[in-house]
Amino acid sequence: MSVPATPIDPYSLTTEGLAVLVEELGQPGYRVEQIRSWLVRGVDDPQEMTDLPKDLRAILAERFAPARPELIDHRVADDGHTHKLLLRFPDGEAIETVLMLYPRRATVCISTQAGCALGCPFCATGQAGFRRQLTAGEVIRQVVVADAALRSGAIAGEHLPTDSPDHITNVVYMGMGEPLANLPATLASVLWLHDPDGFNLSARGITVSTVGLVPGIKRLQELDLPVTLAVSLHAATDELRDELVPINVTHPLAELEQAVRDYRAATNRRASIEWCLIGEVNDSDLQADRLADIAKRLRAHVNVIPMNPTPGVRWKEPSGARTRAFVDRVRARGVEITLRDTRGRDADAACGQLLASYTLGGGSRLPAAVGAAERVDALAPDETAP
Numbered sequence: 401m402s403v404p405a406t407p408i409d410p411y412s413l414t415t416e417g418l419a420v421l422v423e424e425l426g427q428p429g430y431r432v433e434q435i436r437s438w439l440v441r442g443v444d445d446p447q448e449m450t451d452l453p454k455d456l457r458a459i460l461a462e463r464f465a466p467a468r469p470e471l472i473d474h475r476v477a478d479d480g481h482t483h484k485l486l487l488r489f490p491d492g493e494a495i496e497t498v499l500m501l502y503p504r505r506a507t508v509c510i511s512t513q514a515g516c517a518l519g520c521p522f523c524a525t526g527q528a529g530f531r532r533q534l535t536a537g538e539v540i541r542q543v544v545v546a547d548a549a550l551r552s553g554a555i556a557g558e559h560l561p562t563d564s565p566d567h568i569t570n571v572v573y574m575g576m577g578e579p580l581a582n583l584p585a586t587l588a589s590v591l592w593l594h595d596p597d598g599f600n601l602s603a604r605g606i607t608v609s610t611v612g613l614v615p616g617i618k619r620l621q622e623l624d625l626p627v628t629l630a631v632s633l634h635a636a637t638d639e640l641r642d643e644l645v646p647i648n649v650t651h652p653l654a655e656l657e658q659a660v661r662d663y664r665a666a667t668n669r670r671a672s673i674e675w676c677l678i679g680e681v682n683d684s685d686l687q688a689d690r691l692a693d694i695a696k697r698l699r700a701h702v703n704v705i706p707m708n709p710t711p712g713v714r715w716k717e718p719s720g721a722r723t724r725a726f727v728d729r730v731r732a733r734g735v736e737i738t739l740r741d742t743r744g745r746d747a748d749a750a751c752g753q754l755l756a757s758y759t760l761g762g763g764s765r766l767p768a769a770v771g772a773a774e775r776v777d778a779l780a781p782d783e784t785a786p
C-alpha cells in the first residue's frame with residue numbers, strides 16, 4: 401500500500417525539492433522553471449498554472465497545500481510611502497510585513513518569527529515573546545504578497561512617489577523575530593529570493609539584520625553570497641549591551657566584532673551597524689566614542705534610528721539636540737553615519753508595533769531577557785562606563 405504524500409506548501413520547496421518532485425512525477429526538468437514563475441507571480445493554485453498539462457495540474461493540486469496568509473490589516477503612513485500589512489496564517493498566528501516605497505526602490509521588510517525570544521527591552525516584538533518559527537514558505541510569501549500588490553496596482557493611491565518601481569527591488573529581514581534564530585527559513589528564503597528562477601534579486605539588495613547570533617552569521621557567510629549584514633548593536637560596551645540586547649551575555653562584543661570582520665573578509669561586503677537611540681540610555685558621549693571605535697575597526701556604516709515609543713516601555717527617543725550631538729560626535733571621528741527617519745510612526749510601524757496593538761504577551765523569552773528593562777533603569781548614567 402502506498403503512503404499518501406504529505407501535502408507541501410509550494411513556497412517551502414527549495415529548487416532541489418521542486419526538481420525532485422517534478423522528476424518523481426515523470427515530468428521534464430523545465431517544469432521547475434514554469435512552476436516557479438507562477439509562484440513568483442503569486443499564483444499558488446496549480447489549476448491556474450495554465451501552461452502546465454491538465455493532468456499535472458490535477459496531481460499538483462492534490463500534493464500542494466498552500467499556507468495562504470490572510471491580509472487582516474493594511475495601514476498607510478508617510479503619505480503612501482509606507483504600507484504596513486498584518487498577515488494571519490491559517491493557524492491564527494499573525495505577523496507583519498512593511499512595504500517602503502522610495503524613488504527607484506521598493507523595499508519590503510519581512511518577519512522570520514511570530515514574536516521573538518531574545519527580549520530586547522525596547523522592542524515591542526521582544527516584549528511579546530516567542531510564539532513560533534515561520535516556515536521558509538511563510539517568509540517568502542511576504543515578499544510575494546507585497547510584490548503582487550505592487551504589480552497589480554492594489555497599493556497605489558494618489559500619494560505614491562512618482563518614480564517608485566512597480567515591483568519589489570530590495571528585501572530587508574528587519575520585521576518581527578531574529579532571522580538567525582530561524583536559520584532553516586532564513587537561509588532557504590535568501591536562496592529562493594536570489595535564485596534566477598525565483599525572485600532573481602541581487603544578493604546586495606537583500607539585508608539580513610541580526611542582534612549578533614555568531615553561529616548564524618557564520619552559516620549565512622557559508623552561502624557565499626554578498627548578502628548585506630546589518631548588526632543591531634545599540635550599545636558599545638558589554639555592560640550596557642548585556643541589558644539592551646540580552647543575547648550579548650552569550651556572544652559578547654569582541655566575539656561579535658570578530659564574526660562581522662570574518663563575514664566581510666569572506667563576502668567582501670561591509671556590514672552596517674544599527675543603533676536604536678534611547679534617551680539617557682545609550683546616547684552618552686562615551687557610547688558615541690565606543691561606537692565610533694567599533695565602526696572604524698569594522699569600516700561599517702552606522703544607521704541611527706530614534707527609538708519609537710513602545711507600549712509598556714518608559715524609555716523615549718532623546719531630544720533633537722541630543723540626537724544631533726550624538727550623530728555629530730560619531731561623524732567627527734571619521735565614521736559614516738546616517739540619522740534615519742522613523743518610517744511609519746503614524747501607522748505604529750516600529751518593529752513589532754502594529755501587532756502589539758492587537759495582542760501583547762503570551763510568548764516565551766530568553767531567561768537573560770527577563771527583567772532587563774528594570775536593570776537598565778537601575779543603572780546610573782555613569783555606571784554604563786566600562
Ligand code: SAH
Pocket residue numbers: 522523524573574575576577578579609610611631632674676705706707708709710750751
Ligand atoms: N532581530 C533582528 C531583526 C529585527 S530588526 C534585529 O533586532 O536586528 C528590528 C529592528 O528594529 C532592529 O534594528 C531593532 O533594533 C529595531 N527596533 C526595535 N524596537 C525598536 C523601537 N522601539 N524603536 C526603534 N527601533 C526599534
Ligand code: SF4
Pocket residue numbers: 516517518519520523524525526527575576577578611632751
Ligand atoms: Fe528580537 Fe530583534 Fe526585537 Fe531584539 S530587537 S527582541 S532580537 S526582534
